[in-house]
Amino acid sequence: MTKQMATLANELERSLFAAVVIDPSVLPRVCEITTGSEFLDMTLGQAFDLVADRFAARLPVNDITVLVPEFRKAGILDELGGIRGLANLIRTVPTSSSAVYHAEEVNRLHLLRNLKAIAEELSQAADDPAAAPSDLIARVDAKTLGVAAKGRDDVVSLSQMMNNLADQLDNDRANGTIAGISTGFVSVDESTGGLFRGDSIVLAARTSIGKTAMGMQIAMNSAAEGKTVLVLSLEMKELQLAQRIAAGQIGVSLIDQRTGNHTQHDSQRIRDYAAQHTDTKLMVKPARKATVAQIGGYARSVKATMGLDLLVIDYMQLITPRDRRSTRTEQVTEISNEIKTLAIEVDIPILSLAQLNRQGEGEAPKLSHLRESGAIEQDADGVWFLHRDRDGSDTQFIVEKNRQGPRGVIEMQFEPDRCEFRELTIQEHPNFHSDLPEYV
Template identity: 30%
Template sequence: MNEAARRIVPMAKDQGDATYREAPNNLEAEQALLGAILVNNDAFYRVSDFLKPVHLHEPLHRKIFEVAGDIIRMGKTANPVTIKTFLKADEKVGDMTVAQYLARLAAEAVSIINAEDYGRAIYDLALRRSLITIGEDMVNIAYDAPLDMPPQSQIEDAERRLFELAETGRYDGGFQAFNDAVALAIDMAGQAFERDGSLSGISTGIHSLDGRMGGLQRSDLIVLAGRPGMGKTSLATNIAYNIAATYEGEVQADGSMKAKNGGVVGFYSLEMSSEQLATRIISEQTEVSSSKIRRGDISEQDFEKLVACSQHMQKVPLYIDQTGGISIAQLSARARRLKRQRGLDCLVVDYIQLMTGSGKSSDNRVQEITQITTGLKALGKELNVPIIALSQLSRQVESREDKRPQLSDLRESGSIEQDADVVLFVFREEYYVKNMEPRDEFDPKYEEWKQKFEAVKGTADVIIAKQRHGPTGTVKLAFQAEFTRFTDLADPSFTQYEH
C-alpha cells in the first residue's frame, strides 16, 4: 500500500532555500476508507451525507469513490470487480494496474467501524485546502489591487466565499449534475409530505395564504407592498412571529440543527425600533391594544398577560436588526453571520426604499433600487432562505377611482417586479371607505355608506399579483386594527381564486 501511495503522492522538494509545502492531505485515510467501502458497502452510507468525491485529494481516489457511490445508490454491489470496468484499464498506480490497486485496497481494508472517522479526517483536510486557496487568492488580489475591485468589494467577496465554505464544504459553485438536482427536488417533496400541513415551503401561520402559495419557498424573494396604513408591516411581523413561534429543530448527521417546522427569523427593521416592533407583537399575542401598552393604560389582568407573553417570547428565535439606512452589503454580511451563529430560515426587510446600495452614492435612485433587489435575490439563493421584502407603492394609487394596487404601482423601479418571485399587495378597503364617511349622519347617503362600511369592516385583501410557482388571485383575511393582527376569516368561502 505504501509503495503505491508513494507513487501517487508528490514528495516535498527543496526549491533553493524555500521548502515546497504540500497541500494538507492524508492518502492513507483515503485508502482505508475506500477499502472499507469495497469490503462492506454500508461504509459508504456512513460518510455519504457529508463526504463528496471532490473532498478526496487524489484524483484516482475521487473517481473510485464517485463510481462506488453511483453503483451503491443503484442498489448494486460495489467491489473491485464491478468498479474496475468504469476506470481506465491502462492507468498505472506505481507498478500496479488499477485492478490490482483496487484488489489491494480491499485486501488491506480496515473495519467499517472506523469509516466515519476516516471520512471526517478527509473532509477536514479538504476544508483546509479550500481555506488555503481562498487565503492565497485574497493575498494575490490585495497585492495586485485591480482598479475594478476596491478593498470593500474584496472583503465582501472573501466573506461570501468563507460563508459558502462553512455552509457546504465547498465554494467553487459551477455546474451541478442534473441527477443531483432531481434528488434535491425529491427530498423537498418528501419533507413537504412530512411537514405539518404538507407544505413545500415554510408555513406563514395564515392557512388561506399558505393554501395559495404552498408556504414560503426557500430562495424566493417575496415582495410585500402597500400604501401607508394598509398594514404591510403588521402582516410581515405576524408572519415572522408565526414562523419563529412554531420553530421545531432537528439535529442533522453533522451535528447542525435544521428546522423541521417553523424556523429562525431575521428581521431588519429600518423604520421602527426593536421596542416598537416587540410592542406590536406583544399586542397581537395578548390582544391588548398597542396604544394602551405604550401609555401604560392597562389593568392588572392585562399586565399579567403581558408578563406571561414576554416569558414565552424570550424563547422564540426571532432576531431584530434596527440599523437605519443599512446597505445591501452590510445586510448580506449580517445575515450570513446570523446563519452561521444561530441558524436562519427566513429574512424580513422593512422596507426596500429605506435601504442603500453598496456602491457609491448615486443620484439615480432607480439604479440603486435595482442593485438592492438584485442583491436580495442573490442573498436568498446563497442562504437558501425566503426573503420577505416590504415595499412602498407610488401615490398614483390614490388618484384612481379603484384603489386596488397593480404591479405598475411598485415605486421607483421595474426591477422590484422583475426580481421578485412573488408580489403580494395588502389592500384594506375599510381604510378608504372609513375616510368617505358623510359628516352628517342624517345625510340620505349615510345609510348606504354604513352598509358598505359594515361589509368591509375588519377585513383585508392580500392580492397575489405575481407568483412564479403558482396561481395569482386574492386571499381575504380578517384584520384586527387595534391588535395589528391578520388572521384567517371564519368563513373560508371568502377566499377568491383567479388563474
C-alpha cells in the same frame, strides 16, 4: 478579549483585506466564509464590504486610485490612515495565496468573541441570587445553538437532485406540510406553497395599511413553527416592534400601551410570554441605515451561529444604495437585484416590505404602483399587495405575481387594536380568484 487575540484579529483582517485588493478573484470564495460584519475593526470591515460590493457589480477594485474616492465618500478614508496608510496596508501582503485561510481565521475569531460575550452575559446573570437556572440554560442554548463555521454546498448530479426532490415530497406528504416555509395564513400557503429558499418575495402596501404588521405576523408565525427568523427593521425601533407583538400575540392593546392605560397585569403577561418563548428563534436587528451588503453580513452571521430560515426586511426603499450619485430608479433597481442575489447566496427566502406610490390611490394596487422601480417586479419571485379603505377593516391580500402558481385575492380582516390580520374562514379557496390569469 485579550490583547493577544485583538492583535491577532487585527493582523488577520489587515492581511485579508490586502489580499482581496491584490487579487479580487479570491472574493467569491472568501465571501462564502466571512464578511466585513465579522471584523473586529469595524472600519476595515466596512472597507472590505465596499470592495466586495464593487467586485459583485463588476467594477474594478485592485486599483487604489479607484478605491480612495469610494472610501472618502463612505467617510472612512481617514480612519484607514489616508492614502498613504492604505497604500502601506496593501503593500504589507505581497500575495493572496493565504486569503482563504485568513478568512477562515477571521470567522473563527468572530465566533470566539461571540462565545466569550455569551459567557460573560451568563456570568453576570448567574450572580443574581434570584436567577432561575433553567432560564439561564435556555438562554445559553438559544444563543449557542448551531455555532459552526459556514460550509459550501456540494455539486449535485441530476439523479441525486431528483432523488432529493422525491424525498422532500415524501416527507412533506407524511408530515402534512407545505413545501415552503409557512406564512401562518392557510389561504396564502395553499395558493403559493409558502416561502421558498432562494426566493425574493415583495409585500407592498401604501402608507398605514399594515405592511409592517403583516410582515411581523408572518415572521412570528414562522418562528412559532420552529424556524429561525431575522427581522431587519430600517423604520422601527425594537420597542415599537415589541409593542406590536404584545398586541397581536398577547392581546395587550396597542392603544393602551401608547396612552399609558395598560395595567401591571399586562406587564406581567408580557413577562410570562417572554419566559415561555426563550427558545423561539426570532431575532430583530434595528438598523436605521444599511446597505444590502451589510444586511447580507447580518444574515450570514446569524446563519453561521444559529441557522437561518427567513429574512424579513422592513422596508426595501429605506435600504442605503451603494452609489448615492445614481438616480433613485437606478438605486432601487440595484437594491432589488442584490436582494434576489442574496436570497440565492444565503439560500433563504427573503420577504421585503415595500412602499407603493400614490398613483391610483384608492383603487386596488397594480405592479405599476411599486414605488420608484419596475425592476422590483422583474427580480421578485412573488409580489403580494395589501389593499383596504383607510377607515375599514376588510382587507384584500392580493397575490399579484406568483412565479410558481396562480394569482388571486384572499379576503382578510385587520384588527388595528391588536395590529393583526385575520383571514376569513376558508374552504377549498373560496376567496382565491382562479379566473385571474397566471403570471408569465
